[in-house]
Amino acid sequence: MDSETSNKRPLEDDNDISTTVNSNSPISTTNTEITVKTEDSNGDIIMTDLSSTNSTSDSKQDIIKTLSRTKSSDVIVPARKPDLSYVLLKTGLVYDVRMRYHAKIYTSYFEYIDPHPEDPRRIYRIYKILAENGLIIDPTLSGSDEIGEYMLKIPIREATKEEILTVHSEEHLEFIESTQNMNKDELLKATEKGDSVYFNNDSLLSAKLSCGGAIEACKAVVEGKVKNALAVVRPPGHHAEPDAPGGFCLFSNVAVAATSILKNYPESVRKIIILDWDIHHGNGTQKVFYNDPRVLYISLHRYEQGKYYPGTKAGGADQVGEGLGEGLNVNIPWPVGGVGDADYIYAFRKVVMPICYEFQPDLVIISSGFDAADGDVIGGCHVSPAGYGQMTHMLKSLAKGNLCVVLEGGYNLDSIAKSALRVAKVLIGEPPEELKNIHPKTESIEVIDDVIKIQSKYWISLGPGYTGLDYNLPSIMGNFDTLTAKSPDPTFIEVASKHDKLNDAVRDHQRDELFEKYKFITLPLLIEKLPKTPSYNSSTILCSPDVYENDKLVIIVHDPSRIWARRDPITGDLDSANAVTVDKSLEFIDWALKEKWGVIDINIPITITGKEDVNYNNINTSQDILLYLWDNFIHFFKVQKIAFIGVGEAYNGIIHLCGHRDVRNLVKASINFIDKATALRAVISTIDESVVDWFFRNSLIFTSSKHSCWGDKDGNSKRPRKKYGRVLRADVESLDRVIDERFEEVCTFIEESLEDYESESDSES
Numbered sequence: 001m002d003s004e005t006s007n008k009r010p011l012e013d014d015n016d017i018s019t020t021v022n023s024n025s026p027i028s029t030t031n032t033e034i035t036v037k038t039e040d041s042n043g044d045i046i047m048t049d050l051s052s053t054n055s056t057s058d059s060k061q062d063i064i065k066t067l068s069r070t071k072s073s074d075v076i077v078p079a080r081k082p083d084l085s086y087v088l089l090k091t092g093l094v095y096d097v098r099m100r101y102h103a104k105i106y107t108s109y110f111e112y113i114d115p116h117p118e119d120p121r122r123i124y125r126i127y128k129i130l131a132e133n134g135l136i137i138d139p140t141l142s143g144s145d146e147i148g149e150y151m152l153k154i155p156i157r158e159a160t161k162e163e164i165l166t167v168h169s170e171e172h173l174e175f176i177e178s179t180q181n182m183n184k185d186e187l188l189k190a191t192e193k194g195d196s197v198y199f200n201n202d203s204l205l206s207a208k209l210s211c212g213g214a215i216e217a218c219k220a221v222v223e224g225k226v227k228n229a230l231a232v233v234r235p236p237g238h239h240a241e242p243d244a245p246g247g248f249c250l251f252s253n254v255a256v257a258a259t260s261i262l263k264n265y266p267e268s269v270r271k272i273i274i275l276d277w278d279i280h281h282g283n284g285t286q287k288v289f290y291n292d293p294r295v296l297y298i299s300l301h302r303y304e305q306g307k308y309y310p311g312t313k314a315g316g317a318d319q320v321g322e323g324l325g326e327g328l329n330v331n332i333p334w335p336v337g338g339v340g341d342a343d344y345i346y347a348f349r350k351v352v353m354p355i356c357y358e359f360q361p362d363l364v365i366i367s368s369g370f371d372a373a374d375g376d377v378i379g380g381c382h383v384s385p386a387g388y389g390q391m392t393h394m395l396k397s398l399a400k401g402n403l404c405v406v407l408e409g410g411y412n413l414d415s416i417a418k419s420a421l422r423v424a425k426v427l428i429g430e431p432p433e434e435l436k437n438i439h440p441k442t443e444s445i446e447v448i449d450d451v452i453k454i455q456s457k458y459w460i461s462l463g464p465g466y467t468g469l470d471y472n473l474p475s476i477m478g479n480f481d482t483l484t485a486k487s488p489d490p491t492f493i494e495v496a497s498k499h500d501k502l503n504d505a506v507r508d509h510q511r512d513e514l515f516e517k518y519k520f521i522t523l524p525l526l527i528e529k530l531p532k533t534p535s536y537n538s539s540t541i542l543c544s545p546d547v548y549e550n551d552k553l554v555i556i557v558h559d560p561s562r563i564w565a566r567r568d569p570i571t572g573d574l575d576s577a578n579a580v581t582v583d584k585s586l587e588f589i590d591w592a593l594k595e596k597w598g599v600i601d602i603n604i605p606i607t608i609t610g611k612e613d614v615n616y617n618n619i620n621t622s623q624d625i626l627l628y629l630w631d632n633f634i635h636f637f638k639v640q641k642i643a644f645i646g647v648g649e650a651y652n653g654i655i656h657l658c659g660h661r662d663v664r665n666l667v668k669a670s671i672n673f674i675d676k677a678t679a680l681r682a683v684i685s686t687i688d689e690s691v692v693d694w695f696f697r698n699s700l701i702f703t704s705s706k707h708s709c710w711g712d713k714d715g716n717s718k719r720p721r722k723k724y725g726r727v728l729r730a731d732v733e734s735l736d737r738v739i740d741e742r743f744e745e746v747c748t749f750i751e752e753s754l755e756d757y758e759s760e761s762d763s764e765s
């Protein structure tokens with residue numbers, strides 16, 4: 001009978017438990033007694049109300065058992081309401097079916113079956129998935145006013161003329177108003193004339209609601225009516241400039257909302273952050289606040305040197321704001337597509353969140369396009385719903401939780417629905433999901449480093465404080481002309497005119513070492529047209545003393561040594577006590593000398609000491625030096641066979657020489673190593689066509705595993721053409737590692753090339 005008694009006990013406790021749950025749980029705001037979390041097949045959390053389900057009474061009892069483990073007879077802490085006012089607040093939601101009226105007028109059957117991406121169903125599908133997952137209750141999906149216990153419907157309204165005019169010009173507003181009364185032909189004409197926009201007679205209404213919805217969502221958050229808010233609105237806004245619609249956007253919704261909040265709540269909202277994670281740069285929003293110190297605009301977007309939509313340089317990392325707004329515009333421009341969670345989280349950790357904490361906003365608005373989402377063909381990126389959840393979670397930690405999410409782009413209906421659902425869940429209070437991929441792309445790490453260099457001028461939290469911003473031109477984003485003009489610090493050229501470049505000193509040291517070890521000597525470098533600089537000196541061309549007589553030569557042409565060093569975290573200086581030079585080409589010297597071959601080692605500086613640096617080009621220099629070496633020395637040496645080894649950009653000189661002198665009798669092998677940033681160079685012969693075949697047979701070009709000649713990593717593989725020589729892909733990324741990986745192979749190849757020649761000449765004699 002023991003089992004019966006134990007079965008009875010929980011039932012007796014039932015009442016106790018339900019009262020406990022009701023009065024003490026900070027989360028429960030209703031009479032729902034017990035809920036359990038389960039996961040459906042999509043991994044979405046489903047809340048099940050057990051108290052209203054008869055069939056699961058067994059499991060209900062199980063839960064009661066666990067909850068009732070502690071019996072309360074002695075009061076230690078008396079019951080009290082939690083001092084957490086925000087838990088009583090819901091998450092606000094803006095949605096109105098009338099924003100679906102704005103639609104493209106079909107002009108062909110094709111447009112009917114393949115609708116415009118800015119599709120009215122976008123907001124419907126987001127609303128629907130919220131209902132399907134129980135975040136809102138609206139069985140007919142008609143946008144009802146009572147939507148359940150988690151979210152609060154924020155009444156929408158049309159933005160007023162005055163509000164729109166705080167951002168847009170009168171002409172702009174008048175034009176959008178005029179579409180209301182246009183006939184079909186006029187609408188089609190206006191559609192054709194615009195930059196990626198379309199109009200019908202309801203466009204004005206939808207756009208005014210979309211804009212008004214964004215304002216009301218922000219207002220509800222600022223006034224404390226909701227804890228945070230999600231505005232499911234369209235048409236989007238961030239491409240609309242003050243005097244022109246564009247990129248599917250008619251009014252700059254978020255800009256108008258931010259302006260309105262700053263104007264109407266001057267006491268409580270002094271500073272706003274607009275975080276724009278739409279895959280496109282928000283050119284309109286940026287323009288509105290470019291010289292406004294009250295708004296920090298941060299955008300993460302595909303840029304590709306300004307080629308990605310909207311296709312201007314406005315989205316570059318060097319666009320930092322102007323006047324009082326200088327330093328309050330932060331662009332994080334992805335140089336390639338295909339970025340995902342890991343890249344966004346990396347950017348948030350390294351740049352976005354440090355800046356946001358330092359700015360201390362009173363309100364955060366997310367310009368929330370979901371076109372970086374996995375599955376969106378326009379964006380071509382891979383942010384998952386979990387990624388959006390994580391970013392939302394981080395931004396919730398700012399501005400006392402005053403966060404308003406406003407929909408922008410996003411064109412895969414499934415992707416935007418799932419992403420918006422995850423964002424809404426985090427807004428309501430669910431923890432974000434864990435991420436699967438946490439490794440950012442190399443390109444992203446490089447671009448974030450560039451952004452930090454630029455923004456560290458304005459944000460202490462981004463240190464180190466790089467002085468002379470332009471001394472290290474950001475490598476990956478292209479045009480940085482404006483940086484030099486803006487920098488108040490001494491430019492690198494000014495500093496360098498008084499100090500030597502480290503590369504010079506490193507090479508001089510190498511010369512001394514090679515002399516000590518192998519009695520290396522200098523070949524004079526007397527080329528009239530090379531710039532006058534201490535960077536060319538007795539160290540540029542070094543050779544073993546037997547180079548005049550030896551019948552076999554290995555000629556190594558390489559970029560300068562690299563330096564591995566620890567950086568001072570405050571000043572950004574390299575710590576010379578913790579710095580070493582790395583030069584893999586030295587290993588080839590050791591090897592070749594052991595084989596008893598002559599060695600010529602040529603160092604081609606990437607930049608040079610002195611004022612001529614501005615006009616200096618290391619690739620041209622490499623070409624000039626090799627021609628000079630060939631015409632003035634090799635010709636007069638006793639050498640019978642030569643192997644070239646090219647490392648880095650300097651390898652261009654070898655390819656150039658093979659096209660401009662008939663080197664085929666002497667050169668038996670050309671081995672080259674290039675990193676991912678060095679372009680492949682084709683042999684273009686001024687002698688005869690067969691040089692290409694000859695070069696292919698006698699060359700090996702090892703590239704970084706990430707070199708673009710192999711296509712993108714999504715499997716669109718390519719194969720470099722024959723004119724580039726025999727190109728092989730290493731398994732590793734950095735140049736030093738490529739050399740390590742292929743060292744033995746290269747030595748064997750060169751040995752065999754020279755052996756074969758010997759046996760041929762033997763048979764001839």
Ligand SMILES: [Zn+2]
Pocket residue numbers: 278279280369371408409410
């Ligand atoms: Zn977009």
